Amino acid sequence: MQLDIDFVRDQFPAFSEPSLQGQAFFENAGGSYTCRAVIDRLTRFYTQRKVQPYAPYGASQLGGAEMDEARARMAAILGVEGDELSFGPSTTQNTYVLAQAFRQKLQPGDAIIVTNQDHEANTGPWRRLIESEIDVREWRIDPETGRLEISALEELLDDKVRLVCFPHCSNVVGEINPVVEITALAHAAGAYVCVDGVSYAPHGFPDVGAMGPDIYLFSAYKTYGPHQGLMVVRRQMAEFLPNQGHHFNGCTLYKRFTPAGPDHAQVAACAGMADYVDTLYAHHFDEDVEPAARGKAVHDLMRTHEARLLQPVLDALSARNSVRLLGPTTAQGRAPTVAVALNRPAETVAAQLAWHGIMAGGGDFYAGRALKGMGVDPDDGVLRLSFTHYTTKAEVDQLLNALEDVL
Numbered sequence: 250m251q252l253d254i255d256f257v258r259d260q261f262p263a264f265s266e267p268s269l270q271g272q273a274f275f276e277n278a279g280g281s282y283t284c285r286a287v288i289d290r291l292t293r294f295y296t297q298r299k300v301q302p303y304a305p306y307g308a309s310q311l312g313g314a315e316m317d318e319a320r321a322r323m324a325a326i327l328g329v330e331g332d333e334l335s336f337g338p339s340t341t342q343n344t345y346v347l348a349q350a351f352r353q354k355l356q357p358g359d360a361i362i363v364t365n366q367d368h369e370a371n372t373g374p375w376r377r378l379i380e381s382e383i384d385v386r387e388w389r390i391d392p393e394t395g396r397l398e399i400s401a402l403e404e405l406l407d408d409k410v411r412l413v414c415f416p417h418c419s420n421v422v423g424e425i426n427p428v429v430e431i432t433a434l435a436h437a438a439g440a441y442v443c444v445d446g447v448s449y450a451p452h453g454f455p456d457v458g459a460m461g462p463d464i465y466l467f468s469a470y471k472t473y474g475p476h477q478g479l480m481v482v483r484r485q486m487a488e489f490l491p492n493q494g495h496h497f498n499g500c501t502l503y504k505r506f507t508p509a510g511p512d513h514a515q516v517a518a519c520a521g522m523a524d525y526v527d528t529l530y531a532h533h534f535d536e537d538v539e540p541a542a543r544g545k546a547v548h549d550l551m552r553t554h555e556a557r558l559l560q561p562v563l564d565a566l567s568a569r570n571s572v573r574l575l576g577p578t579t580a581q582g583r584a585p586t587v588a589v590a591l592n593r594p595a596e597t598v599a600a601q602l603a604w605h606g607i608m609a610g611g612g613d614f615y616a617g618r619a620l621k622g623m624g625v626d627p628d629d630g631v632l633r634l635s636f637t638h639y640t641t642k643a644e645v646d647q648l649l650n651a652l653e654d655v656l
Contacts, residue, residue: 284521562585586635
């Protein structure tokens with residue numbers, strides 16, 4: 250089974266937008282295009298249901314029902330219970346709230362583990378716990394490969410570690426970390442696990458329930474949706490941590506880590522992401538299966554398509570002596586987020602690519618710790634070329650031709 254790329258692109262209004270014609274989008278790691286189902290739901294909410302939800306009149310009842318639908322359907326795709334999924338204004342904000350909750354539970358001398366492979370949004374709030382006399386230990390990447398070696402984690406784990414935080418994959422290294430293995434290792438040591446899935450989820454929603462972490466976070470605006478952060482907090486973890494919301498919301502699991510009220514319209518529009526998964530599944534498959542199985546099938550379609558397009562990009566860049574490709578050189582086991590260190594500021598190269606119709610970015614992408622860990626000057630940054638399943642072979646060819654001219 251191959252992904253029907255024409256059908257996929259028909260689901261995204263951006264690909265028929267005249268102002269974007271001729272431009273190939275390779276900055277998806279910064280935010281994806283939005284699918285039509287999300288746009289339609291957002292428009293409908295703002296035009297028909299933009300009232301306080303859950304009141305006893307029609308528009309309010311419809312608005313509240315759509316918010317509940319988004320939570321229930323996305324939780325089912327992620328393989329967790331409905332009340333284990335929370336929505337917040339961003340993954341950065343969600344992580345900060347969680348860190349404050351842990352601050353109240355941890356004791357001086359307790360330890361947490363973070364990595365220098367992370368985006369700052371996931372590592373920064375946890376590192377601040379050092380202000381409360383928490384022992385913050387750094388699981389460091391291999392300076393040559395950018396990989397997080399399991400043996401290095403084992404050396405950090407002991408009976409003082411209460412939490413292990415790491416990314417599903419880095420936004421500059423791209424290698425997919427073995428969440429199941431790391432989670433099992435941390436749990437065996439008596440620690441909870443928090444996974445930053447922001448750079449992985451755009452390439453297919455994971456079955457969080459099957460993988461086993463206690464917390465899993467990602468951003469809807471990078472998974473074809475509105476600007477919301479989605480946060481799975483498994484029941485045992487959510488009940489262990491103190492309520493961070495209004496005192497009268499403390500008994501509702503999904504409200505415990507949302508200090509402010511939710512953005513009603515954007516939460517409701519997240520149901521469009523579930524619509525999109527179901528639409529792709531129905532187009533490619535006949536068998537009726539549970540939501541998590543539909544999510545996995547669509548995930549696998551996306552990943553297969555991405556890997557086929559990714560390998561030529563990796564081959565072209567790894568063959569150049571003038572650039573340093575970060576992360577693995579093979580498409581299997583990595584996301585199509587490709588960062589290269591150059592011999593000049595990366596932003597200037599991204600600007601040159603724009604003249605060739607390539608939308609890409611240059612900079613440190615809030616991953617300065619990872620770049621320093623690999624000996625890359627964050628001031629020069631890296632050129633990042635990131636795509637997802639709606640990218641075509643023609644766009645990859647356009648990219649490779651542009652790189653030939655610019656590099």
